[in-house]
Amino acid sequence: MPRTTANALLNNVWGDRGFPVDPVWIANELGLDVVETQISNEVSGALLKEAEQDPVIILNQNDSNVRKRFTCAHELGHYIRRTENGTSLEYQFIDYRGKLSSKGIDPEEIFANQFAACLLMPEKEVRRLAEAKYSPVMMSSYFGVSDDAIRFRLSKLGLR
Numbered sequence: 001m002p003r004t005t006a007n008a009l010l011n012n013v014w015g016d017r018g019f020p021v022d023p024v025w026i027a028n029e030l031g032l033d034v035v036e037t038q039i040s041n042e043v044s045g046a047l048l049k050e051a052e053q054d055p056v057i058i059l060n061q062n063d064s065n066v067r068k069r070f071t072c073a074h075e076l077g078h079y080i081r082r083t084e085n086g087t088s089l090e091y092q093f094i095d096y097r098g099k100l101s102s103k104g105i106d107p108e109e110i111f112a113n114q115f116a117a118c119l120l121m122p123e124k125e126v127r128r129l130a131e132a133k134y135s136p137v138m139m140s141s142y143f144g145v146s147d148d149a150i151r152f153r154l155s156k157l158g159l160r
C-alpha cells in the first residue's frame with residue numbers, strides 16, 4: 001500500500017521536520033542520489049539503478065520547483081516498490097510527460113503517483129488544514145505542491 005509505506009517513511013525518516021516535506025532529503029537519507037540535469041522536455045524524471053551503484057533520481061532542471069518535488073517523490077515511489085519486491089541489481093524507469101498526470105493503468109505508475117501524493121500531502125495534515133479552513137491555494141503553498149496536485153488530493157479524500 002503506497003499510503004502505508006509513505007506514512008512509515010514520514011514517521012521513521014522525516015520525523016517532526018514539518019512541512020513542506022522534502023523528498024530530496026528523504027531520498028538522500030535512503031541512499032539515493034538526486035540530480036537535476038538538462039534532459040528532454042518530454043521527460044519529467046527518471047530512476048536509474050546500475051549494478052554496484054547507488055540508485056539515482058534524475059529531475060528535469062527546467063521544471064518548476066513544485067513539479068520537481070512531485071517528480072522526486074514519484075521516483076522515490078518507484079524505488080520503494082522496487083525494493084519491497086526484492087532488490088535487483090539494475091533497473092530503470094523513465095517518466096514521460098503526460099503519462100505522469102494521467103491516471104493510467106500501469107500498477108507501477110499508480111503506486112508511484114499515490115505514494116508521491118501521500119508523502120507530500122499526508123491525509124491527516126490535509127484534513128487538519130481543511131478543518132482549519134485553509135483554501136486550496138494556501139494548502140498548495142503549505143505542502144509545496146501544484147494547484148492541480150492539491151485539488152486532486154482533496155477530491156480523492158472527499159474534501160472538495
Ligand SMILES: [Zn+2]
Nearest residue numbers: 093095109112
Ligand atoms: Zn513513473
